Amino acid sequence: MATRVAAGRAKSLAKRHSQRALYKTLFRNGMAEEAVRTEVDRFLNSKKKVFRWEFGLTLSQLHHLGLYDLALKLSETLNQRGMTRRHQDLALYFDLVTKTRGIKEAEKCFIEIPDFAKTQPPYNALLKCYCEECMTEKAEGIMKKMKELRLASTPVPYNLLMTLYIKTDHPEKIPLMIQEMKTDDIMLDVHSYNLWMKGIAATGDVSGAERVFEEMKSDGQVMVDWTTYNHLALIYVEASLFDKAEVMLTELEKRINDGDLEAYQCLIRLYGRTGNSVKVHQLWQSLKPVIPKTQLNKSYLNMMRALADLNELPNLETCFKEWESLCESHDIHVVNVMMEAYAKAGLINKAIDIQNHALVRGAKLNSKTHEILMDSYWKGGEFASTIKCINDAVNARGEGTKWVPPMEIVVSLMGHFKRGDDVDGAEAFLNVLEESGMKLGAEVFEPLIQTYAYAGKTNRLMRRRLKMENVVVSDATDKLLDNVCVE
Template sequence: MATQMQWFGRTRNVGKRSKKYLEEALYRRLFRDGGCQELNVRQQLNHFLKSRKRVFKWEVGDTLRKLRDRGLYFPALKLSETMSMRGMNKTASDQAIHLDLVAKAKGIVAAENYFISLPDAFKNHLTYGALLNCYCKELMVEEAEGLLAKMKEVDLGLTSMPYNSLMTLYSKTGQHNRIPGIVQEMKSNQVMLDLFSYNVWMRALASANDISGVERVIDEMKRDGRVAPDWTTYSNLASIYMDRGMSVKAERALKDLEKVNNRKDLSAYQFLITLYGRNGNLLEVYRIWRSLRLAFPKTANISYLNMIQVLVKLKDLPGAEKCFKEWESGCPTYDIRVANVLISAYAERGELEKAEELKERARRRGAKPNAKTWEIFLDYHHKKGDVKSAIDCIANAISIGRGDGGKWIPPSETVHELMGHFEQAKDVKGAEGFVELLKKGVDNVGEEVFEALIRTYAAAGRKDPTMRRRLKMEKVEVSDASEKLLREICVEGN
């Protein structure tokens, strides 16, 4: 036990600990230099683990939370596993977090096996709830229902959380009609509904177009007294009204949203701006924007992004440009996402020169075009019939990839139309070059692309004795019509 306390002391005073300990908080070590890039985090984690330096338990908990929030599940799992081997005394809550990490990093079967391996003392509402949540995220309805039944059987003293997970699962799988039954079961079992329960119930009734039922839920919350509607409740209510064209009731709900936002939540302001924008009320959009700026003088990039998006959708381009210039003059980091909104607006209006100029200005400020930037220009050039420029945009987007590190894939409709252009132009060289480009972005370009390529060869009267071999290597099976064309373009016997 003494060894464990040496490794995982309770004090949070990092600066005064001995040289045996890491000289800084663990999460700061992992996120230094490369920010939140997974490769950098993994390298820093390996350096820490090899060093055998000690850390406090609270640091491990904080670090695991930050890694999970950033979607860095593999490094988080490795840290959790290694700290266990080094003597960290895990609570049931720690085991629940570990189980969630196993599911995200290794899959649901590994999470099930981990749960089975837990001592009975750790099989409580926390670990059962973690596994239930995993089933719900994987949309495994039967497994989730079976596990909840088991939780009732072993009498865990259920709270609203497992019921909320199941209701969310039903919502995601389109089984909204089953949610009112879960609510009634909670009431019968004396399980108190929380805000999340009420909000999911509201949305389920809205999906059935039962607006009077939605309003009864709000009234029930107010009568209950234990759970008061918050800004998310009124945000949901306003959105429900807007979906049905009930703009007057929607604006009343937005006024209620403002009243309950006494803690001046940034997200609440942003939802107000978005929802007033959806309702077409430009004056209210500007009024809430002024309130947001007063509440948050150091206004974040995300707030400017949201405001400029709303102004562009409301066709207030001068207002969007003014807001953009205000952001641009004071932003600590130039966010390409904000610039993309105006670039897109210019492109849609056919003002390519303005769009290009803004892209270059962003580049000079250190914000390189991302895949979305090139998507905007791709859409413009494609509509104009400028095939060369469109393909250049695709090449740039593929080379950059998505922001989450994944591959960027061009829209299938665009690929189809570009391959059709090459076929019509009998341009075999262009088609082949485009296919090679697509292979850089996707693992399998598919039979549709290869069939278009075959038709291009046939239209141009060109032969390719290797085509069948290529199709076999790509594991592509073509239609009877394409097979007929293959006999024309392939040398006999190949």
């Protein structure tokens, strides 16, 4: 009897804790940034105490919503008040620091950790930051240090590096990593096998990916789950082997639980890419009633991408309007899907209207938003508007990403400046390209030099600029430099 009473009290207490969890307090007025920011400030001013479990869950929710500065502010304030940061918390903390203040600040945080406390979790956390920022040399350097300290004893750092190699288009390095893991008796996990398959497929060897899958199934230490079938389905889709992809998706469906939102989202997206409209709509109708508020934007984004792949513009418009009626924060990623569909259909004015409405609703435009309009303007020969979009896209880059314009458009615009003898316009455009971090080569400098020559203008520093950028121009352009580089 006493045991039942104690269990009942524990259950009641757990329920009360769940109901008053910090993240529920912060999101009680919706998930729009300003509403959450107000609640975070109110909570911090109240100096109320929280349990560690709700603190961690709240940080994860804020991170998921892209509210990195708020998550970092909450983390650092509560840490100062005695909520000490554990080693397993460092990956998220370093990520927040990187996204908010830059990678150098994350490195500083790592350096400040005492040497005796620099165990696997801190090293893995910093390695993750380097990999997400595509800093290959630093990532490989810290991996080497981890091996020297015998801290690379799990699949985690290897998986991080393999993910980096896929992102930076170096899949040929992945089999070497796998061989190294096997040589050092480091057990491959599901993620390792998935990355191995993905890397092999990225080199064009689909049958090689299938052989990896067979090896995985024979590995008694690894349980094949739905993520593996998802990876194989994606490999088949990208190879246009749609029948094989659908077989994998059928197997995927057999292995997921009803509440596994991520798995259902993957199914919807991949069925969209195989052209199976019936399955997309069927799965969406099953999923829609159980989508939690925190996953609303992500779920609608995924469905809209599937509808875009299916070229179902009317259904896409309906889905977008439904999302707008439900959402509490206007996610620009969802808006971009609708804008891109309109632009693809030649309905540029509708795309602009959607963008303007998003601004009114408080959305923050990102580089992709401007890129969508840039592409349409460029194809329509509206070069002034194209250049403005490029400038806006460079200034809007964020979320730890780097954005540079496509080289095809850059070359086209440099030709436009040359035809108009527009030296000032060309130089202003180069400033934008430099700000984007784009490597400027001969394809940019040759038309620049020609623009100077045809306009009859000079620039005595042009040869020095070429030397600094390590650019070699053609013999014909080099002859023009004799006239351009005069005192």
